[in-house]
Amino acid sequence: MEIVLGVGGGIAAYKAALLLRLMTEAGHGVTVVPTANALEFVGAVTWEALSGRPVRTDTFEAVDEVNHVRLGRRADLVVVAPATADLLARTAAGMAPDLLGNVLLTATCPVVLAPAMHTEMWHHPATVANVALLRERGVTVVDPAVGRLTGTDSGTGRLPEPAEIWERAQAAAAAGAPRRPRASGTDAEPTPGPLAGRTVVITAGGT
Numbered sequence: 001m002e003i004v005l006g007v008g009g010g011i012a013a014y015k016a017a018l019l020l021r022l023m024t025e026a027g028h029g030v031t032v033v034p035t036a037n038a039l040e041f042v043g044a045v046t047w048e049a050l051s052g053r054p055v056r057t058d059t060f061e062a063v064d065e066v067n068h069v070r071l072g073r074r075a076d077l078v079v080v081a082p083a084t085a086d087l088l089a090r091t092a093a094g095m096a097p098d099l100l101g102n103v104l105l106t107a108t109c110p111v112v113l114a115p116a117m118h119t120e121m122w123h124h125p126a127t128v129a130n131v132a133l134l135r136e137r138g139v140t141v142v143d144p145a146v147g148r149l150t151g152t153d154s155g156t157g158r159l160p161e162p163a164e165i166w167e168r169a170q171a172a173a174a175a176g177a178p179r180r181p182r183a184s185g186t187d188a189e190p191t192p193g194p195l196a197g198r199t200v201v202i203t204a205g206g207t
């Protein structure tokens with residue numbers, strides 16, 4: 001499979017390195033797309049060395065490769081771990097301020113988001129509504145675990161272990177993508193027939 005591994009700017013970003021290892025060891029090609037804030041936690045060197053591929057964050061890097069469309073289109077699976085509260089909100093709103101946002105908008109494959117954040121952020125009505133909307137659209141949102149968070153805090157919001165995320169991601173990939181309309185010209189759309197646009201009444205029986 002071709003996988004895009006998105007990484008958000010949360011303290012659990014380091015765990016995505018273990019997730020990446022599980023993916024590459026299973027023989028998959030993985031392109032890591034961190035947000036700019038994710039690079040504050042784990043640098044591009046780590047992602048490039050572990051994936052063996054260049055790492056881009058900004059939509060305007062390597063424009064000749066048209067990554068903002070190409071990566072999402074060719075992906076068989078997109079996994080974001082950790083998904084921050086901000087990233088969930090942007091994704092639910094369909095925003096694409098960076099490369100990862102563009103990937104999430106162009107991907108028609110299964111998408112798995114693994115949120116991690118402080119308990120208050122997870123239970124905030126905005127986050128609750130964003131998660132509900134994303135699930136309604138067919139995105140797999142993995143529930144965060146309970147345990148140690150940043151600093152001395154603990155509670156709901158911990159990123160599940162990489163093996164658990166990988167298991168959910170493989171299940172989502174096996175189940176396939178939810179149906180969604182394709183962009184005009186990118187797939188075989190039904191050609192309008194001679195009755196397109198007409199309202200027809202059909203009667204039957206002994207009339």
Ligand SMILES: Cc1cc2nc3c(=O)[nH]c(=O)nc-3n(C[C@H](O)[C@H](O)[C@H](O)COP(=O)(O)O)c2cc1C
Binds near residue numbers: 037038086
């Ligand atoms: C030390 C530190 C840890 C953070 N951990 C998290 C986190 O686990 N989850 C989260 O949603 N935000 C966390 N944040 C806040 C995000 O970094 C911030 O909302 C940022 O805008 C997210 O950017 P991104 O979604 O583009 O990656 C943390 C910030 C700092 C400084």
